[in-house]
Amino acid sequence: MKRFLMSFTFAVNGIRAAFISQRNVRIHSAATLLAVAAGFFFTISATEWCQVILAVGLVWAAELFNTSVEGLVDLLEPGKRHLAGRIKDIAAGGVLMAALCAAAVGALVFLKYLMV
Numbered sequence: 001m002k003r004f005l006m007s008f009t010f011a012v013n014g015i016r017a018a019f020i021s022q023r024n025v026r027i028h029s030a031a032t033l034l035a036v037a038a039g040f041f042f043t044i045s046a047t048e049w050c051q052v053i054l055a056v057g058l059v060w061a062a063e064l065f066n067t068s069v070e071g072l073v074d075l076l077e078p079g080k081r082h083l084a085g086r087i088k089d090i091a092a093g094g095v096l097m098a099a100l101c102a103a104a105v106g107a108l109v110f111l112k113y114l115m116v
Helices: 001-020 023-040 045-078 080-116
Strands: none
Touching: 001 023, 001 045, 023 045, 023 080, 045 080
């Protein structure tokens, strides 16, 4: 059980390290706070909360995976190489896709409240 609980500590440490070292993680944090604040302000429904939470979680997971991929590529290939750059670009593309999907969810959830 102790090992299981320690795995949560390691995961939180990883999120903290990404927050400290990655500008985009801090941007995602601001977007998350904005989405949560808007949810409370507009008193969105439980279904809408689920949509927002899933969208935010998708972006966070994508960004953390991207950060891991970039770190691993830099560790394995410290010099500039075309393939290394391409791998990092593809991982960043995954984050962009997640963020665009989250923005679409945000628009679908919040636009009706803003149009009133």
